[in-house]
Amino acid sequence: MWSYLQSFPGRKHPVNIKRETIDGVKTYGRVSDIPEDVDLAVIAVPARSVPSVIDDCIRKSVKAAIVVSAGFGETGEEGRKLEEEIKTRLANTNMVLLGPNTLGVYVPGESLDTMFVLREKSRRPPDGPIAYVSQSGASASGFMDVAEHHQYGISAFVGLGNKLDVNENDMLEFFSKDDKTKVICMHIESFVDGKRLLKLCRKTTPRKPVVILKAGRTEAGARAAMLHTGSMAKPSQAMDGAFKQAGVIRANDLLELFDYSRILAYQKPMFGPNIVVVTSGGGYGVVAADYIEDRNVGGELKMAEISPDSKRRLREKLPSFASVNNPIDLTGNVTDEMFDHVFRVVNEDENTDGILAFLLLQTPYTTDRLIDIAWWWFRNGGKPMVPCIIGGLHSEEVIRMLESRGMPVFPDIRRAVLSLRVLHERGKYLLKIGKSRGEAR
Amino acid sequence: MSEKYFKRVLNHASATGCKNIPEHLVKPFLKSQGIAVPRFVVVEKVSDLRKAGRLRFPVALKVSSSRFIHKTDAGGVLLNIRSMSELRRSAMVFRRRFRGEPLLVEEMVSGNVEMVCGLIQDDDFGTCIMIGIGGIYTEIYKDVSTRVVPVSRVDVLEMISELKGRVLLEGFRNIRVNKAAFMNLVLRFSAIGEEYGKHILGLDANPVVLNQESATVVDAKMVLK
Numbered sequence: 054m055w056s057y058l059q060s061f062p063g064r065k066h067p068v069n070i071k072r073e074t075i076d077g078v079k080t081y082g083r084v085s086d087i088p089e090d091v092d093l094a095v096i097a098v099p100a101r102s103v104p105s106v107i108d109d110c111i112r113k114s115v116k117a118a119i120v121v122s123a124g125f126g127e128t129g130e131e132g133r134k135l136e137e138e139i140k141t142r143l144a145n146t147n148m149v150l151l152g153p154n155t156l157g158v159y160v161p162g163e164s165l166d167t168m169f170v171l172r173e174k175s176r177r178p179p180d181g182p183i184a185y186v187s188q189s190g191a192s193a194s195g196f197m198d199v200a201e202h203h204q205y206g207i208s209a210f211v212g213l214g215n216k217l218d219v220n221e222n223d224m225l226e227f228f229s230k231d232d233k234t235k236v237i238c239m240h241i242e243s244f245v246d247g248k249r250l251l252k253l254c255r256k257t258t259p260r261k262p263v264v265i266l267k268a269g270r271t272e273a274g275a276r277a278a279m280l281h282t283g284s285m286a287k288p289s290q291a292m293d294g295a296f297k298q299a300g301v302i303r304a305n306d307l308l309e310l311f312d313y314s315r316i317l318a319y320q321k322p323m324f325g326p327n328i329v330v331v332t333s334g335g336g337y338g339v340v341a342a343d344y345i346e347d348r349n350v351g352g353e354l355k356m357a358e359i360s361p362d363s364k365r366r367l368r369e370k371l372p373s374f375a376s377v378n379n380p381i382d383l384t385g386n387v388t389d390e391m392f393d394h395v396f397r398v399v400n401e402d403e404n405t406d407g408i409l410a411f412l413l414l415q416t417p418y419t420t421d422r423l424i425d426i427a428w429w430w431f432r433n434g435g436k437p438m439v440p441c442i443i444g445g446l447h448s449e450e451v452i453r454m455l456e457s458r459g460m461p462v463f464p465d466i467r468r469a470v471l472s473l474r475v476l477h478e479r480g481k482y483l484l485k486i487g488k489s490r491g492e493a494r
Numbered sequence: 495m496s497e498k499y500f501k502r503v504l505n506h507a508s509a510t511g512c513k514n515i516p517e518h519l520v521k522p523f524l525k526s527q528g529i530a531v532p533r534f535v536v537v538e539k540v541s542d543l544r545k546a547g548r549l550r551f552p553v554a555l556k557v558s559s560s561r562f563i564h565k566t567d568a569g570g571v572l573l574n575i576r577s578m579s580e581l582r583r584s585a586m587v588f589r590r591r592f593r594g595e596p597l598l599v600e601e602m603v604s605g606n607v608e609m610v611c612g613l614i615q616d617d618d619f620g621t622c623i624m625i626g627i628g629g630i631y632t633e634i635y636k637d638v639s640t641r642v643v644p645v646s647r648v649d650v651l652e653m654i655s656e657l658k659g660r661v662l663l664e665g666f667r668n669i670r671v672n673k674a675a676f677m678n679l680v681l682r683f684s685a686i687g688e689e690y691g692k693h694i695l696g697l698d699a700n701p702v703v704l705n706q707e708s709a710t711v712v713d714a715k716m717v718l719k
Contacts, residue, residue, distance in 0.1 A: 251642065289616050291618070294653070295640075
């Protein structure tokens with residue numbers, strides 16, 4: 054952890070009672086021995102020693118502490134007592150405390166990394182627009198490794214741990230005002246104050262999307278959460294409705310949390326349900342059409358009726374055996390130019406609200422230029438487009454290339470359709486609260 | 495106006511120590527909130543039966559007591575009573591069976607769709623409102639939608655659109671019902687939740703009977719906190 058803190062440009066002091074130096078840097082026996090003001094203390098000592106370290110931090114007027122140590126409320130009665138001790142100490146001070154039992158924070162823009170998980174095993178995602186708040190440490194380190202793999206940028210990660218002081222609502226309030234953060238995603242097992250959460254969400258969602266994974270939504274899940282974090286929350290019957298009222302996008306698992314926050318960060322909201330599928334593989338188009346209209350497991354969207362004028366324009370440059378109905382099937386003879394033409398036409402089609410684009414790299418006449426074409430339309434097309442690339446090694450390389458440019462790609466039809474659904478949910482919400490399409494971008 | 499009726503509810507609870515509110519106190523409260531209920535007469539002593547003469551037969555007879563929340567299971571509901579003499583006979587049976595508990599005589603309401611509307615307390619979000627397909631199907635299909643109170647008209651439309659049985663409100667085959675009346679009822683329940691939510695643990699109107707003219711709460715249960 055000390056070595057990871059080295060990338061942080063501010064001054065750092067190790068505090069340790071057993072060693073004179075750490076990595077050649079002189080240590081202090083106590084926080085209060087440090088000869089200058091301290092903004093942040095990262096505390097990683099055994100749980101029973103934490104209260105006395107907190108005392109020392111308070112004496113030193115430390116502004117904030119992150120308690121990485123575990124062994125508190127999550128372990129039982131004794132741990133809960135320790136938490137109470139810390140709470141009493143914090144009561145009359147200005148110090149804020151994150152944790153205990155937390156991974157800490159990771160803020161790429163400030164090069165601040167207090168996480169104790171090894172970088173070789175859990176890489177860190179780049180700087181970007183998504184704030185990620187999690188009550189679960191282990192899933193967060195896995196999730197961030199995935200995020201790095203997909204070049205998905207985060208403005209900050211905050212591990213909440215046992216939420217003794219700082220909780221999800223505080224972080225929501227903070228990221229709501231943070232200009233760098235465009236999307237807030239949270240993985241929560243229990244709400245400290247559901248009413249305040251909704252109030253904050255209602256304030257935030259007109260400007261930036263909030264995606265929440267609330268684990269423990271069934272009796273079994275709630276029991277598991279109780280064993281995991283000691284939360285006593287019963288599953289809420291009203292959560293879905295409450296989230297809809299507050300414009301919160303709900304995720305059911307980490308993959309959804311990841312997909313939804315990513316597409317919302319990098320793509321615009323969709324203001325109608327009508328989707329055009331562009332494909333060079335007819336089979337994908339059929340599966341996609343099912344998912345697009347399926348109310349239960351799919352997108353609850355509509356396959357668009359492409360206008361006669363657009364169909365005429367499509368025919369001008371497509372071979373006779375290609376289909377200009379929806380799905381638009383360009384067949385195995387597809388070329389880069391055909392894709393370019395189709396993207397132009399559907400972006401201008403009055404009956405189309407969004408585009409699902411299968412970029413199949415196995416066809417013989419397409420080249421690497423297709424990547425640039427897709428990227429250009431993704432960025433400049435005017436209508437939300439969700440790209441889907443299915444394939445092995447070669448496809449994976451292309452996906453990585455596109456994602457490092459800020460274009461999320463889905464390796465799976467259903468995930469792509471559900472992401473379109475979320476863009477539509479976002480668009481519907483913005484229209485419902487009276488935002489015009491122009492200001493809702 | 496409705497303050498008075500809710501006070502009676504509170505008084506009953508504090509006098510009896512029982513949180514289950516008998517229906518003859520719930521219905522007047524709902525009515526005072528602008529919610530349609532069947533015309534009714536409360537029978538607390540035998541002579542009250544005379545008042546039932548002003549109702550339109552057929553009527554329903556129900557026991558109205560904190561002790562019998564599941565009236566039907568306890569044999570405390572009799573439907574389609576066609577005449578005054580039949581009512582008198584049945585009322586005597588009920589007086590014996592339920593040891594002088596108050597009885598509620600209500601006009602029968604006909605309709606072709608049964609909905610449910612209720613208030614619940616959620617651990618996380620407080621007072622919430624739920625609607626769904628009513629009658630015996632509520633528990634079978636669990637086709638319900640929930641929101642935090644207060645709800646807007648747009649929220650109510652969205653709630654209805656979430657129900658699998660929404661077609662019942664939108665004109666399915668020959669079924670014609672007054673959807674707007676049901677929406678207004680939901681908004682009034684929301685208003686009750688907003689104003690009295692701090693006292694109410696649960697309020698359940700099931701069935702709410704819909705026909706072409708109205709949406710009427712036929713059966714209502716209320717439990718205080």
